[in-house]
Every structure is written in structure tokens, then in C-alpha cells.
Amino acid sequence: MSLMTELQEMNAEQASLRLLGATITRETGSGDMSGKIVETEAYSQDDPSSHSYRGQTLRNSAMFGPAGRSYVYFTYGMHFCLNIVVGVEGRAEAVLVRAIEPMAGLNIMRQNRGLLNKQHDLTALTNGPAKLTQAMGIDLSLNKHDLSLSPLRLELKDPLLSSDITRTTRIGLSKDTDKPLRFYIKDNKWVSRP
DNA sequence: CGACCGATTGACT
């Protein structure tokens, strides 16, 4: 079953759970990197906190496209965040990847993060949505990218047990701060804010 | 066109 086929069956909330434990692989000229998704948030069209709430614009158009592609956006004048588009085309559902656990290419990530040859916590590499994109060299050139293809690939793994997942409220919002649409792998060190 | 502000981070009190 293709990535798109599997992800288009789910809404953002279901996919946020399903994507925990999946791996992201990034191939660049300076080397390959990979990591395991350990923290996600769900954003859907009827959610006032979602970029898609007020309808389709140039910026958020990836959210309205087919499942299995990326939605990368630029924010705060300096950061990129990576989403995975899910659900049927035309219906804006996406999962924000908030943290990954590095598995390969750690020194390239250090270099991309400006931490090469510096003393730092291992978790500082990828324990936040803009940290992981910086570590993996993900920017707007990878917006709307088919995540079944190089140079940025997503591979689903077996679903986790719900007893291994913590569900809580999302981070950084000014409204809907009470909706429990953030999910992370219990006790994982790379979670942005336990 | 001007003004406001954000799905963040890092430095600092």
C-alpha cells in the first residue's frame, strides 16, 4: 500500500498517532540523515489554530493537496517547520512534526545546527519543530514534496501501543490551548517539552 | 500600503 493511500484514510488526529515511530530520511550532498518521529501535533481545516482555517492561500496550499506530501512553512522570520499532509485531497489536514530522535547522520545534523565541535546536549539537535528542520536541511524548496521519494522520505512503522503515547495540549498557540492534539512517545528524551 | 503577529528559538535576568 502506498504512503499516500495509507495516509489519505486518516484525519490529522489519527495520523498524529500513526506517525509516531515513523522514520524520516533526508539525503543531501553532504550526506544522509535519518530520525524517528517522537512528537506530533494535529491541525485540521475546522481548527481556528490551523493555517488552513481561513481557506486556501499560496502559503498553505500544500495542506489542501494530496496526502503523503510535505507542508513546509517559514515562520518568525527565521524558522521552517515540517508537516505531513494527510486526508483526502481538498480537505486540509496536516501533522506537524515537532521532534525526532536522530538515528543516522548525527555529525551532519550538528554541522547544520551550528553545534559542530561544541559542547551540547544530544537532545538539542532535534527536540523542536524548527530544530529538526535546521538539522536536516529542510526549507521551502521541499514544500509539497512527495514523501515517498528522495531526497526526503517518510516510512511508516508498526503502530505504537497507546499505552506508550502521551496525549496533551499543543504548544505555542494563542487560542484553543485546551484541545489535546499533541502526542509524543512516553519518556522519549527528544520530546520538545515533556 | 501600513501594521500586526506568528504551529520558535536562544540568550539573558
Next chain:
DNA sequence: GTCAATCGGTCGG
């Protein structure tokens, strides 16, 4: 805990 950095998206006039 507070706050500046930094700029494109979005909306009001």
C-alpha cells in the same frame, strides 16, 4: 521566568 531576533503572510484602511 522574560524578551529580542527577523520577515513573509494576512488583513484592515
